Amino acid sequence: MKNEVKKTYGWSRTTSDTSNIFYVESKEDIIKVIKLAKTESKKISNIGSGKSYGDNFLNDEVSISFAKFNKVLNYDKKNKKVTVEPGVTIDDLLRITVNDGLMFPVLPGIRYASVGGCLSNNVHGKNVYKNNYFGNHVESLKVILSNESVLFCDRSKNSDLFFSIISGLGLIGFVYEITLNLEEIETYFVDQYQIKNKRINNLIHDYTKFINECDFSLALIDNGSIFRKKQGYKLTYSNYSEKVSKLNLDQHELKPFMFGIIPKIFVPFILKLPFMKYLMYQFMGFWSSGKVGYFKEMTVSLSDYNFQFDHTIPKYNYFFKKGLIEYHCMIPKALFEEFYKKTIIKMKKEKLKTVFTAIKYYQNSGENFLLSFEPEEDSLGLSIHFDNKHKKKIDTFIDQLNELILEYNGKVYFAKNININNDQLQMMYPGYSKFVDMKKKYDSEDLLTSNLYKRIFLEKSKFYGQY
């Protein structure tokens, strides 16, 4: 097994740390690292594909990377199931199953996220209102605990482990085998429709009208361009296509051009040009409001629809010297409009603008995942991306935003950047105290860690504010 001492960044490049990373390829390798860490009195963080925005997988001691632990162990087409090692990615799953008319039903916006990473954050896709969360489609797991024992868990056997490890932020055990349920699809293409309009109340009205009828949806709002005062939004919703019934990944490969015109090899040089960041704000704002790239109706592959960033502006996290912050929160639907308006007023007061603002519809999964980013009732989620240049100003704004989120019974998502304290964590996530009990039960030595854990779960750590 290879290992290296390496500085690693969260995807949004706002925070980093240097750890001794072991690239495990088997469960025996995991046990070796556990033994070694214990001998050296060090703690371990788990790394999937490293696509979480913040410090979920970062550590300054020892880390296990699952990137090379990535074999498909069993693919049962008849029963629509696949058993994989944790390093298998969403992209791998699509390549294996789509041609057979099968698909894993939850696709986050990044294709390279791993199965182990997705279940630990219990991620969701643009179809969360219809298909719930990653964990809803996990049948069973095999886990190595920090005492080196091996456990199988599902909804009936060791169910407390199952419900704490899914959404458990990599803090309960080392997942080494996962069985997933696949869904049948008749086409990998979607017919997508767009509506553009001006005000937030129109957007919520339109969104409410279409949410029950569509398979996937996302709304974007211009809060960053020179026309942002007049605002504007674009709601895109889509259904599995009735026009194109192809089961292939024709439009899946990443394009060689950024924005369709700039060869990707020039991207690193172009990013350094001083006006590039300004152009980015304008482009994203215009795109979000439908001023550019707008169409009423279009059929595209699900990859084109779902992985919009990979396809249009790959590596957009590198545009901003000090990284970018995505603050993703969720608010009950009935209170959302008021919450949104107050958020925007506060943002304007602080003279902040966002690269990108997105809204998505959520509903409860009906399962008891302990730290899951899911509501008790219908909710709308707000994803706001800030350039990190004025970090102090953003810190102050986020402090105010956290209070507002709590006032409106909302919560902040762990997979993106999150900066809350332990009291706020307990108020936002009712499963917190049960989760702490599960951590004590299954990781009694507190071997599994991350900078996120030290920062939010353990009080007064040196990582406070480094989100």
Ligand SMILES: Cc1cc2nc3c(=O)[nH]c(=O)nc-3n(C[C@H](O)[C@H](O)[C@H](O)COP(=O)(O)OP(=O)(O)OC[C@H]3O[C@@H](n4cnc5c(N)ncnc54)[C@H](O)[C@@H]3O)c2cc1C
């Ligand atoms: C451009 C972009 C778009 C995104 N869109 C969405 C979206 O639409 N919806 C959404 O929900 N999220 C989204 N995300 C977030 C992303 O899907 C999650 O952060 C996901 O968990 C990343 O997976 P990963 O493999 O990179 O895991 P990592 O980020 O490496 O790790 C995530 C967590 O999993 C733990 N972990 C990893 N492997 C194991 C294992 N084998 N055993 C135990 N613990 C483990 C880690 O310790 C960590 O706590 C997006 C991210 C990006 C960059």
